[in-house]
Amino acid sequence: MFAYVIRRLLLVLPVAFGVSIICFLLVHIAPGDPLTAIMAVDATAEEQAAMRAAYGLDRPLPVQFLFWLGNLFQGDLGNSIATGRPVAGEVWRAVQNSLLLAVTASLIAFPIGLLLGFLAGYFRDSWLDKLVTSIAIAGVSVPNYWLGMVLVIIFAVKLAWLPAMGAGPAGSDGWTFDWLHIRHLILPAITLAVVPIGIVARTVRALVGDIFHMDFVMALYAKGMSNFDVLIHVIRNAAATALSVIGLQMGALLGGSILIETVFNWPGSGMLLSNAIFQRDLPLLQGTILVLAMFFVTANLVVDILQAAIDPRIKRS
């Protein structure tokens, strides 16, 4: 197992390297000159060249990449073109906010999705199964930004129970665990939870239903195990697959949702990304994508390792 973890970790290195190359090239592949966004329209060629030299854009690509990578290791992702502030700080703040939202949505989505999926699989073809399946389909197919708006209209505008936008009172973006802040979390977290609830419920339903029809379940009854014993066996069989679905959904949630963060004006990485795109703020875009990509890589790594830890069928050596 230890060897597996080490090997899996080593495997991450080339992936991470590839991701960083892609992020780096992004700036240079993107159409248009990143400088035009910050230069005055009537800037002279000399002024442009000076600016180019200031940002190091006049050096050959590999050299630029090495410099960029070197800075990266010191936690320096460059400065935002739009605000001039360090990208690392912007991304870190946004990621924290997205993380908060993602973790809250996960805490809502996964227990509910697992429970619904399990019940539907256990009572396959019953009314409960049909209900859960309908919920799951609705959850996956209703556009969640639309659902977010509906929730805002009902709970923020009509009932005025909860705030419509922002991460805290008066647009504050420092988070504290008090009711004033938590109120802001409720609607976006619920909205964000709907899709993973649907996906997890659907997957687990199919999984549990299939496992219950496997021969070993009958063999368990044949050796005198109780319904409860059999249930434990089925859950342990489902665990690895359920975990990987959850892991992937978790990864998706961590990335933040551009649409939902925009609907709720939530200062997370999704919104940062959309700001960076619209303002052609390439260093910011680059940094945000890099950090998000690393999140995905890490989430996958964690899922793989956990899966290998609980499922003996996965080769560890």
Place this chain on the structure above:
Amino acid sequence: MTALLEFDRLNVTFKGERTVYAINDLSLKLEQGEMLVLLGESGSGKSVTLKTLLRLLPPARTQISGGIKVNGTDIMTLSGRSLQDYRGGDVSMVFQEPALALDPVYRIGDQISEAVRRKKRVSREEARNVALDMLRRVRIPSPERRMMNFPHELSGGMRQRVMIALALACRPRLLLADEPTTALDATVQIQILLLLRELQKEFGMGVIFVTHDIGVAVEISDRIAVMYAGQIIEEGSTHEVINDAHHPYTRGLLAANLHDVERGERLEAIPGVPPSLEEKPKACSFAPRCPNAMPECRDKLPPVIEIGARRRVACFLAQQAVAAE
């Protein structure tokens, strides 16, 4: 001494989109310590018979009538704890595909000992020792190490040995073996047959061994019951059935298979196909394929004729032969 097992006019019907009359008026008696082979083509109801005996069929869709007594107890009255104790305790089962019948994510040792713990209410340690002892008895090499293995880490033959160890761990009076060697290579097949035979002697238990392979049946059984369309159409000692078959179906099987006793030969040499079981049989189910069929065979159910001690045939021919004497 009470009989180990008695089926009295067992009927099993599956309800659903279509009705299947899987078992029709099946009667059978097994004495303590006997090894009986249930012989029949695929679909003749062998597995359903065994599953009925362990109460493993889905109750909502299955209609069961008739008496089933094990050691004198009507097993249809069991429920809850008593049913759990019965399953794997009095009667246990070895399945056809050990690769599918073992839980893929549990260790071999745990799969055996959890059954023991449930039954005998012993400590973890004691259950482990029982499991280890069982692995030795089914002659699995280095059993301590195997205890820690997962099913996919063993060969097919080893897995079936584990399945047998599991089934025998609580010393059942009756072992049901549903084509336990069909999924295995020929050489491994023989080893498993020999092992079962030895263990049956050693433990003195009764065995119902299901197969469609007449070679295997001859090799292993004391008695043979031939199944067709959910009925037993001929029954007797292995010697009697093989050397003096009365039912045209049994004779057909023997003619097709026994002249060159080839193990692994399938019972497909009789022309025609078995009937669909969507209607309850009102005449001889074998009539469409029977070389000796008479008009009455298509009219009425053939009578079950006792042609000797514990020797029965369900056929009009046998009735005529008895009448002629």
